[in-house]
Amino acid sequence: MSELLIMPLPGNEDLAERLARNLSAEMAPLEYRRFPDGESYLRLHADPTGKTVVAVATLNAPDDKIPAVLFAADLARDLGASRVGLVAPYLAYMRQDQRFSPGEALTSRTFAQWISAHFDWLMTVDPHLHRYASLDELYTLKGEVVAAAPALARWVAEEVDDPVLIGPDGESEQWVREVAALQDLPWRVFTKKRYGDRDVRMHLPDLTGLQQHTPVLIDDIISSGTTMARATRHLVENGFRPPLAVGVHGLFADGARDSMLEAGISRIVCTNTVDTPESVIDLSRDLASRLRDL
Incomplete structure (x- = not known):
């Protein structure tokens, strides 16, 4: 297994640090800010050459987060990462899996295409599957589901x-x-x-x-x-x-x-899986165990 780098997206630092401790892995700090015009600036403060980069980004309120997640994946790969995976404890856009009215977007499929195009594998916790039997019906990458x-x-x-x-x-x-x-x-x-x-x-x-x-x-x-x-x-x-x-x-x-x-x-x-005051049940050990298998 190649060396792991744990790269937290903004707001995911606590879970990322817990994963790094469980895996004895190195953290890869990601600098993220916005330019005055609202566009994103990213800089990775670690060398990912030849390493597996694990992006940690829970995806509640995804519309504000997804550009940074995709930019970070491409950044790690562009800087020489051998593989780039995504740990998204909460996976968004699982709801719209059928057209209930003419003209509706099947956002679950589009979102899956974006993630599959930028990452080698995805790990999540109990995705809210309705009409899909598994992640494989949506995602073309390797999908791992951790049970809570x-x-x-x-x-x-x-x-x-x-x-x-x-x-x-x-x-x-x-x-x-x-x-x-x-x-x-x-x-x-x-x-x-x-x-x-x-x-x-x-x-x-x-x-x-x-x-x-x-x-x-x-x-x-x-x-x-x-x-x-x-x-x-x-x-x-x-x-x-x-x-x-x-x-x-x-x-x-x-x-x-x-x-x-x-x-x-x-x-x-x-x-x-989402950082709230009620989040007292820690899943980092369960996630780390499956990451070792990957």
Whole structure:
């Protein structure tokens, strides 16, 4: 394996340093700023000749970030890097995978083409795949997916007394089921039923015998927080103690935290795929382990 250089894009320094320590790898500081006209300036303060450069850039709010990510990849290659990979713990543009109305852009495919053209491989955490079975349907580079479930399971086992894991909707079931299996914990999932075009209701799962457990709501993405808030209200109204909310990716749209806390959630916790105050579950060890395999 060629020598590794860990190159953090702006805002990713903490995770990059954790990866470098786990891998005993050298950091490659990237100087980035904008000219007065808004264009980007980049300078790499390391020699990448013959080395594998690992760009670290989580891609929430991607429209502000993607030019610098692509420029950095080309810069490393132009300066002699043998390979350039991307660690993007949160991978954006997975939503628009079908035309629901005529003329809509399939941005998931376009975005995948950009990344595939500039990098040799991509590593991400639990991408939000809907109609795609895997990253290979979109990306032409080598794609590696790291599961957050082991880290979530470790955190729940260490931090929560007598947990019962609950999925706020059907899409969350895969994460809830996997985390529960790793620690042999009870789990349930809310169901939704449609009674009309605009009348969709959540139904509490059968929690008989689990009333004394601490509810832990688990989902992959916390964005608006609406589903988590609704599930919380159902639990509290049915006599359960205030639940914890645990997410893989904490995106937090405006007002999301307030709506979740107002609903009765006792604590919100996420992994550090996105840097937020709630990002207390560190995935650097899991990412580093897979990077060694690459």
